[in-house]
Amino acid sequence: MRVIPDFSIEKNIGKKIIAGADEAGRGPLCGPVVAGAVVFKKYDFDDMPLICDSKQMTEKQRDIAYNWITNNPDIIWAVAQCSAIEIDEMNILQASLTAMKRAISALGINVEYCLIDGNKMPKDLIGEPVVKGDAKSLSIAAASIIAKVTRDRIMKDLAQKYPQYEWEKNAGYPTQQHLQAIDKYGINEHYRKTYRPIKERIEKNGNS
DSSP states (O other), X not given: OOOOOBSHHHHHHOOSOEEXXXXXXXXXXXXXXEEEXXXXXXXXXXXXXXXXXXXXXXXXXXXXXHHHHHTOTTEEEEEEEEOHHHHHHHOHHHHHHHHHHHHHHHTOSOOSEEEEESSOOOTTOOEEEETTGGGTBHHHHHHHHHHHHHHHHHHHHHHHHOGGGOXXXXXXXXXXXXXXXXXXXXXXXXXXXXXXXXXXXXXXXXXX
């Protein structure tokens, strides 16, 4: 059952400039973790398309929402990422929080309050974490769409350079076909070497 978020949390906070932030790409074996940040200047729209947890939307629905968000003068948005190298250096949780903090900073405005999807807050930000926030807050849900669409496009672009891994289809997730491709072709600089399937293969093959 699809849950449609709204602006209840934002309205109850009472601040003028509230940013929602979410990330995409914690689970894949390769590629960056990407975060989106969104500020709605107003809360009443007559033409708003479906906006909810990006994972519950089709690719077409996400693209429609992404285009509406990014072309709307009443919405400020930004995107940021942490690379596979950074993920290996700081772990995926800290990389996700860092990417969200970078996205909020990239908004280029003085955000008064931050709504962060999950149960952790990035350091030095004023706000609150919201568990399953993309199902509750439209600001977070919009940020999840920005993050998801951006990351999927990054992986499709990378797939043109590395077609053997079919990243345009698996987005870097550990599908059976993807793991078989890794076994056949090895890993490259876009893989997260601390993730167990990759780490095990490195140890087995003596690669770095």
